[in-house]
Amino acid sequence: MVALVLNDEQRMVKDSADGFFASEGPVAQLRKLRDAKDADGFDRGLWAKMAEMGFAGVAIPEQFGGAGLGMVAAGLIQEAIGRNLTLSPFLSSAIVAATAIAKGGSDEQKAALLPKMASAALIVALAADESPRHAPQHVATRAEPSGNGFRLTGAKPFVLDGHVADRLIVAARTSGAEDDVAGITLFLVDPKADGVSISRRSMVDSRNAAAVTLEAVQVDGADVLGTVGEGFATLEAALDAGRACLAAEMLGVSAQSFETTVDYLKQREQFGQKIGSFQALQHRAAHLFCEVELARSVTLKALTALDSGDARAPFYVSLAKAKAGDVAKLATNEAVQMHGGIGMTDEYDIGFFMKRARAAGETFGDGAFHGDRVARLLAY
Amino acid sequence: MDETAELQAFRAETRAWLDANCPEEMRQPIEGDGDVCWGGRKVRFKNEAQKLWLDRMAQKGWTVPEWPKAYGGGGLSRDENKILQTEMRRIKARPPLSSFGIWMLGPALLKYGNEAQKLEHLPRIARGEIRWCQGYSEPGAGSDLASLRTSAILDGDEFVVNGQKVWTSYADRADWIFCLVRTDPSAAKHLGISFLLFDMESPGVSTSPIKLISGYSPFCQTFFDNVRVPKDNLVGQPGKGWDIAKYLLTHEREMIGGMDMGSMGRDSMHQMAKKAIGTGKSGRLKDGLLRADIVRHEIDAMAFGLTMERVKDEAKAGQGVGALSSMLKYYGTELNKQRQELLMSIGGSDSLTWEGEDRHDGDMAKTWLRSRANSIEGGTSEVQLNIIAKRVLQLPGA
Numbered sequence: 001m002v003a004l005v006l007n008d009e010q011r012m013v014k015d016s017a018d019g020f021f022a023s024e025g026p027v028a029q030l031r032k033l034r035d036a037k038d039a040d041g042f043d044r045g046l047w048a049k050m051a052e053m054g055f056a057g058v059a060i061p062e063q064f065g066g067a068g069l070g071m072v073a074a075g076l077i078q079e080a081i082g083r084n085l086t087l088s089p090f091l092s093s094a095i096v097a098a099t100a101i102a103k104g105g106s107d108e109q110k111a112a113l114l115p116k117m118a119s120a121a122l123i124v125a126l127a128a129d130e131s132p133r134h135a136p137q138h139v140a141t142r143a144e145p146s147g148n149g150f151r152l153t154g155a156k157p158f159v160l161d162g163h164v165a166d167r168l169i170v171a172a173r174t175s176g177a178e179d180d181v182a183g184i185t186l187f188l189v190d191p192k193a194d195g196v197s198i199s200r201r202s203m204v205d206s207r208n209a210a211a212v213t214l215e216a217v218q219v220d221g222a223d224v225l226g227t228v229g230e231g232f233a234t235l236e237a238a239l240d241a242g243r244a245c246l247a248a249e250m251l252g253v254s255a256q257s258f259e260t261t262v263d264y265l266k267q268r269e270q271f272g273q274k275i276g277s278f279q280a281l282q283h284r285a286a287h288l289f290c291e292v293e294l295a296r297s298v299t300l301k302a303l304t305a306l307d308s309g310d311a312r313a314p315f316y317v318s319l320a321k322a323k324a325g326d327v328a329k330l331a332t333n334e335a336v337q338m339h340g341g342i343g344m345t346d347e348y349d350i351g352f353f354m355k356r357a358r359a360a361g362e363t364f365g366d367g368a369f370h371g372d373r374v375a376r377l378l379a380y
Numbered sequence: 381m382d383e384t385a386e387l388q389a390f391r392a393e394t395r396a397w398l399d400a401n402c403p404e405e406m407r408q409p410i411e412g413d414g415d416v417c418w419g420g421r422k423v424r425f426k427n428e429a430q431k432l433w434l435d436r437m438a439q440k441g442w443t444v445p446e447w448p449k450a451y452g453g454g455g456l457s458r459d460e461n462k463i464l465q466t467e468m469r470r471i472k473a474r475p476p477l478s479s480f481g482i483w484m485l486g487p488a489l490l491k492y493g494n495e496a497q498k499l500e501h502l503p504r505i506a507r508g509e510i511r512w513c514q515g516y517s518e519p520g521a522g523s524d525l526a527s528l529r530t531s532a533i534l535d536g537d538e539f540v541v542n543g544q545k546v547w548t549s550y551a552d553r554a555d556w557i558f559c560l561v562r563t564d565p566s567a568a569k570h571l572g573i574s575f576l577l578f579d580m581e582s583p584g585v586s587t588s589p590i591k592l593i594s595g596y597s598p599f600c601q602t603f604f605d606n607v608r609v610p611k612d613n614l615v616g617q618p619g620k621g622w623d624i625a626k627y628l629l630t631h632e633r634e635m636i637g638g639m640d641m642g643s644m645g646r647d648s649m650h651q652m653a654k655k656a657i658g659t660g661k662s663g664r665l666k667d668g669l670l671r672a673d674i675v676r677h678e679i680d681a682m683a684f685g686l687t688m689e690r691v692k693d694e695a696k697a698g699q700g701v702g703a704l705s706s707m708l709k710y711y712g713t714e715l716n717k718q719r720q721e722l723l724m725s726i727g728g729s730d731s732l733t734w735e736g737e738d739r740h741d742g743d744m745a746k747t748w749l750r751s752r753a754n755s756i757e758g759g760t761s762e763v764q765l766n767i768i769a770k771r772v773l774q775l776p777g778a
Contacts, residue, residue, distance in 0.1 A: 265775060
């Protein structure tokens with residue numbers, strides 16, 4: 001069994017990511033982009049620097065231009081992103097889409113796409129979910145045979161970073177009923193192709209998704225990612241990579257909210273004393289400390305299991321997504337409550353953390369979804 | 381990380397030795413306290429196999445695998461011990477010996493005892509010859525343990541001990557006691573306390589069991605009336621007993637925090653629920669709300685188990701945070717209490733039996749009631765939260 005402790009290479013990634021995002025992508029940058037209603041919703045200069053640092057290629061194999069450092073390293077980067085609420089297509093493109101292509105793509109597809117993704121020259125977004133609550137096997141978008149390829153028709157209302165994507169990975173049904181696992185096929189789609197319409201949705205956490213509709217969009221046979229009808233395994237692998245990184249991001253959100261709150265308890269005075277001296281608040285803070293430590297353990301376990309090819313990785317990923325999500329919800333809500341009135345102001349940063357915890361918790365399945373998946377994987 | 385060749389060889393030898401030496405009866409799940417071997421002068425082995433298993437393991441030093449061989453231990457490294465524990469779990473081998481000597485006094489003596497004390501007491505603990513109890517709490521000193529008043533006054537070469545302890549686990553079955561006593565009544569509260577060892581058969585020692593809500597009487601009141609104790613039985617320096625007490629409490633907390641988490645050899649909670657409640661066509665438990673409660677609990681329990689693992693791995697790598705024993709004690713005991721509540725719910729009316737025909741009738745209710753004490757004994761949950769707030773988070777004092 002792999003020890004639950006960072007090795008030297010991973011500690012170096014952590015140190016460099018912590019320093020990089022604190023100086024290059026702080027919360028102030030998110031505030032600025034939000035207030036400016038920036039068209040991209042992130043800073044392309046920062047994204048280019050993330051590529052130079054090797055972050056954009058962290059999960060991409062070295063032979064395809066990436067750093068090939070694996071998921072523990074990716075999680076450490078995402079944790080630092082969570083601490084600073086840095087905006088970028090890291091999760092959508094560098095983790096989820098890159099994993100889908102690396103797992104499901106042909107050598108030609110990998111060679112054509114992955115090096116550009118690692119260098120931040122290409123953003124790829126996953127268009128999978130069709131219902132407001134995450135249900136990856138629920139695919140009603142149809143792919144009908146047409147010419148030497150397929151014609152896609154359907155709606156994808158929640159495509160993360162779909163508004164800036166250079167390429168979409170669309171899950172569509174080539175056979176079977178709406179909720180069948182079999183019969184799902186993944187397609188590479190050009191968002192500028194005829195019949196594709198993209199409508200940007202800016203969200204509560206100042207991140208962006210797009211509602212994508214496909215109206216008889218013609219794709220070539222060479223644009224199938226993987227095998228026709230067998231896309232679900234690749235989709236799940238990509239989602240699991242994203243879920244584990246979201247757990248890491250929520251860990252960063254939780255840890256930062258918690259530390260900010262403990263600092264505030266040591267400064268704020270009421271009734272003539274520091275409010276941190278009140279036992280009612282001390283006990284809530286101490287409980288939160290324990291919860292953040294638990295979130296750290298499950299997250300590291302999930303990322304480690306993905307790296308070592310553990311057959312139980314999906315189980316650990318759901319464990320981590322469920323637990324880290326619950327902890328982030330608690331940590332950010334406690335943070336706002338313990339800050340009192342100032343925590344409700346837009347001027348103060350803590351509210352941004354609560355908004356991100358809510359969105360990250362929903363994305364790719366919340367605690368109920370992953371609790372159910374844990375139970376199913378344990379056969380109850 | 382792959383196992384080194386040495387560790388692989390150790391695993392192979394250990395597996396072969398356990399296969400050859402662990403009696404079949406000692407590979408059955410533990411059904412109750414009667415199946416646990418506590419050792420001591422008054423030990424009554426349940427059967428020959430229990431005695432044989434203890435003797436064979438003690439011979440190898442494997443009742444205390446990581447203690448030095450000179451003190452009756454196995455001299456194993458942490459990795460070797462991990463392998464031993466894994467191999468024991470593989471064949472569902474019971475622990476050969478359970479005792480407060482192993483869990484609590486031993487680590488304290490290894491750190492604070494002098495050579496003569498180590499040589500006198502540790503091998504007897506390792507062989508299960510002496511059963512120890514812990515004299516900490518007093519009627520007026522519970523959460524505020526340092527306010528204890530049991531006195532030990534030096535008279536020639538002996539201390540004369542007077543006072544009363546309470547919640548002394550198994551005092552009526554123990555041979556010796558490790559006891560916190562006040563040797564300097566004029567010193568400040570934490571500084572007048574010493575750590576003293578003495579024989580429970582000494583004149584002036586008496587015990588009286590306390591009956592609990594669970595129907596069990598594992599705890600006693602213990603009275604000391606002019607008990608004379610050789611002064612060489614004081615561990616460490618006079619007045620420094622509080623340091624030893626705190627060190628030992630961290631071991632106690634980790635032990636209580638880890639209780640019942642392994643559930644060795646027994647069904648997991650969801651397996652019990654499946655048997656008791658059944659599953660529908662989708663394979664899900666028939667009671668949807670109870671299923672949700674169970675999975676939430678199991679997620680927390682697994683997250684806690686992984687945290688224990690991570691804390692150990694980090695300690696080994698020289699990383700990690702201090703004062704974690706309070707976290708493990710607090711979280712582990714609260715989880716176990718929740719677990720027992722859920723097991724009662726899963727059992728439904730079956731879980732309510734107090735006495736019946738079957739010898740296990742009443743076990744569930746009694747175990748549930750027993751677990752209520754987990755968040756009180758060894759420092760309450762509230763005391764643990766105070767410790768985390770002050771030592772880890774460094775929040776200001778009230």
